[in-house]
Amino acid sequence: MSAHEKICSAISAANDSGRTALVPFITAGYPEPKDFITTLKSVASVGDVVEIGIPFSDPMADGMTIQRSSFVALQKGVSLKWIFDELDSVRGEIEAPLVMMSYLNPLLAFGYEALADRALGAGVYGFIVPDLPYEECAELRAALEARGLGLIQLVTPATPEDRLKILCDASRGFVYAVTITGITGGSELPIDLADYLTKVASHSTIPVCAGFGIREAKDVAAVGQYVAGAIVGSALVEVLESGEDPKPFLEALT
Amino acid sequence: MSTLLTAEEARKLLDAAINGNLPDERGRFGPFGGRYVSETLVPAFDRLEAGVKEHLHSSSFKAELQKELREWVGRPTALSFAPRLSEAWGAEVWIKREDLAHTGAHKINNAIGQALLAKRIGAKRVIAETGAGQHGVASAAACARVGLPCRVFMGAVDMERQAPNVDRIRRLGAEVIAVETGDKTLRAAIDEAMREWVTDPDGIYYLLGSAVGAHPYPYLVRELQSVIGAEARQQMLDQAGGLPDAAFACVGGGSNAIGLFYPLIGDDIELIGVEAGGIGDGLGENAATLATGTPGVLQGSYTIILQDDDGQVQETQSISAGLDYSGVGPEHALLQATGRVKYISARDNEALEALEELCAMEGMLTALETSHAFAAAREYAKQNPGKRILIGNSGRGDKDMPTLTKYPARIR
Numbered sequence: 001m002s003a004h005e006k007i008c009s010a011i012s013a014a015n016d017s018g019r020t021a022l023v024p025f026i027t028a029g030y031p032e033p034k035d036f037i038t039t040l041k042s043v044a045s046v047g048d049v050v051e052i053g054i055p056f057s058d059p060m061a062d063g064m065t066i067q068r069s070s071f072v073a074l075q076k077g078v079s080l081k082w083i084f085d086e087l088d089s090v091r092g093e094i095e096a097p098l099v100m101m102s103y104l105n106p107l108l109a110f111g112y113e114a115l116a117d118r119a120l121g122a123g124v125y126g127f128i129v130p131d132l133p134y135e136e137c138a139e140l141r142a143a144l145e146a147r148g149l150g151l152i153q154l155v156t157p158a159t160p161e162d163r164l165k166i167l168c169d170a171s172r173g174f175v176y177a178v179t180i181t182g183i184t185g186g187s188e189l190p191i192d193l194a195d196y197l198t199k200v201a202s203h204s205t206i207p208v209c210a211g212f213g214i215r216e217a218k219d220v221a222a223v224g225q226y227v228a229g230a231i232v233g234s235a236l237v238e239v240l241e242s243g244e245d246p247k248p249f250l251e252a253l254t
Numbered sequence: 255m256s257t258l259l260t261a262e263e264a265r266k267l268l269d270a271a272i273n274g275n276l277p278d279e280r281g282r283f284g285p286f287g288g289r290y291v292s293e294t295l296v297p298a299f300d301r302l303e304a305g306v307k308e309h310l311h312s313s314s315f316k317a318e319l320q321k322e323l324r325e326w327v328g329r330p331t332a333l334s335f336a337p338r339l340s341e342a343w344g345a346e347v348w349i350k351r352e353d354l355a356h357t358g359a360h361k362i363n364n365a366i367g368q369a370l371l372a373k374r375i376g377a378k379r380v381i382a383e384t385g386a387g388q389h390g391v392a393s394a395a396a397c398a399r400v401g402l403p404c405r406v407f408m409g410a411v412d413m414e415r416q417a418p419n420v421d422r423i424r425r426l427g428a429e430v431i432a433v434e435t436g437d438k439t440l441r442a443a444i445d446e447a448m449r450e451w452v453t454d455p456d457g458i459y460y461l462l463g464s465a466v467g468a469h470p471y472p473y474l475v476r477e478l479q480s481v482i483g484a485e486a487r488q489q490m491l492d493q494a495g496g497l498p499d500a501a502f503a504c505v506g507g508g509s510n511a512i513g514l515f516y517p518l519i520g521d522d523i524e525l526i527g528v529e530a531g532g533i534g535d536g537l538g539e540n541a542a543t544l545a546t547g548t549p550g551v552l553q554g555s556y557t558i559i560l561q562d563d564d565g566q567v568q569e570t571q572s573i574s575a576g577l578d579y580s581g582v583g584p585e586h587a588l589l590q591a592t593g594r595v596k597y598i599s600a601r602d603n604e605a606l607e608a609l610e611e612l613c614a615m616e617g618m619l620t621a622l623e624t625s626h627a628f629a630a631a632r633e634y635a636k637q638n639p640g641k642r643i644l645i646g647n648s649g650r651g652d653k654d655m656p657t658l659t660k661y662p663a664r665i666r
């Protein structure tokens with residue numbers, strides 16, 4: 001099984017046991033770099049796949065919560081290289097497949113070949129790059145797929161149907177269905193979610209996970225009617241911000 | 255992604271630029287440019303690109319724009335010979351007077367063009383970012399003129415140093431949103447405008463103010479600003495009896511510079527872009543992107559940016575809000591890589607001195623941004639006596655009074 005297929009199968013395994021798969025998002029090294037691995041292990045003990053956010057100076061697709069966490073992590077010296085070093089130190093100890101969410105520039109600066117090598121070694125099986133649309137992604141995709149890693153495509157309610165099909169076909173690991181037209185950290189899900197998520201799921205042969213605006217158990221249940229998984233970002237980062245243990249919060253979601 | 259061009263590649267790309275074949279259909283100026291935007295905005299960019307293709311060069315749009323430029327903006331702007339500066343510098347100095355355009359800067363050329371385009375493609379409202387406030391003022395005025403609501407994002411730092419423009423924007427009927435995130439200057443204002451745009455990609459038209467960002471903005475803004483260089487070229491022939499030896503423009507994002515340079519790139523003229531040298535050469539002490547930056551993706555475009563080894567974008571420093579930006583338009587990145595345009599920098603104090611000299615010698619209070627171009631031109635004149643020099647005077651300096659009052663005038 002290639003690395004990106006491991007992401008698919010982790011999500012499917014949750015569904016097979018009667019649950020909506022949970023994909024928690026944490027900003028790497030937030031709120032304290034020294035607690036990164038502890039937090040990651042705690043989150044990974046509940047999550048089926050864990051999304052690790054790479055802090056960036058210009059998080060254009062993110063709302064205040066993730067902007068703030070990104071800024072603090074950068075201030076405290078978190079970098080992609082540091083994150084890989086930390087992940088290497090616990091290699092084999094985390095069961096859930098990891099994916100990274102990063103804006104393009106830190107990946108460009110790291111170099112695509114080096115990135116793919118380090119990712120495979122560290123158990124990072126997929127990448128989500130919010131400012132890299134399909135038309136610009138060939139180079140990164142090739143570097144990742146040469147190692148069996150996946151580039152996860154995002155689709156949104158604004159995506160036209162013909163494009164939706166192209167993006168679903170290109171996506172590896174899962175398809176990231178953005179629930180709203182807007183940035184992360186929204187307070188509620190739109191009411192016409194059913195048609196949209198059903199449409200995305202019908203185009204995809206791999207699992208679809210919905211993200212943006214998912215804060216509570218009822219949100220996870222709402223998207224779980226139509227798609228395989230739910231991504232919880234800003235709400236979880238708020239829990240980390242308050243210094244609480246993320247585990248009970250995540251356990252209460254499914 | 256290598257950006258080092260071989261001599262052969264550079265020559266081919268420069269030919270393509272001169273022949274009007276750039277950007278290519280993917281929005282690339284050679285290796286630079288492109289469209290790095292979130293998936294939510296892809297359909298909006300597709301619509302914008304289709305709108306640009308349909309209208310920008312159509313005869314009805316051109317006629318409408320020409321009429322507005324003539325009757326409302328006040329074009330053509332004057333080309334002024336500068337007799338006293340010429341004598342002092344030992345050169346023949348000509349100044350292209352964008353400060354005389356409506357609202358006081360070149361920004362209006364782009365703002366009215368895009369506002370007319372927004373109307374044609376059926377936008378319900380307009381958003382814009384602003385650094386020095388000139389683009390905010392121009393956008394507010396243009397939107398009032400065409401009858402579209404307008405919201406302007408402005409960094410909190412810039413709101414303080416360009417306070418007169420904040421009030422002007424509001425009086426022109428636009429809403430000003432203070433940006434407290436990121437570096438609280440132009441870059442943060444663009445980020446925040448993009449965040450607003452994704453909330454309603456169908457209804458909002460984003461009126462971007464510089465030749466930066468994702469395709470088609472660098473192209474669209476260049477086309478609308480090229481009126482500067484096209485007029486200046488003809489005026490030099492008519493008034494000076496020939497083209498200049500060298501032309502200077504300040505470069506932040508680079509809209510006035512590309513507007514002046516683009517119609518001149520096929521001529522035998524030295525073209526020199528002047529960035530903000532701030533207070534020193536260290537990372538974070540200036541906004542000299544092309545002089546000290548490296549290739550990367552910022553705000554939708556692969557271009558030269560100020561960043562650290564980890565790809566984190568660095569904050570900048572400049573006395574002028576309009577040049578205080580960590581990126582630069584992708585076409586400038588290409589013009590530098592091909593060697594066609596030389597990019598240098600002038601420091602805060604040099605810009606201030608140049609501003610005072612221009613006031614005292616020619617009776618023009620120019621913008622702090624523009625003053626950087628004058629500072630570099632003066633230095634060039636010193637090294638190259640007897641040259642004919644054209645300077646793009648991109649805007650007037652009234653907006654800078656809150657900053658200038660902190661520095662006592664040294665020339666009496």
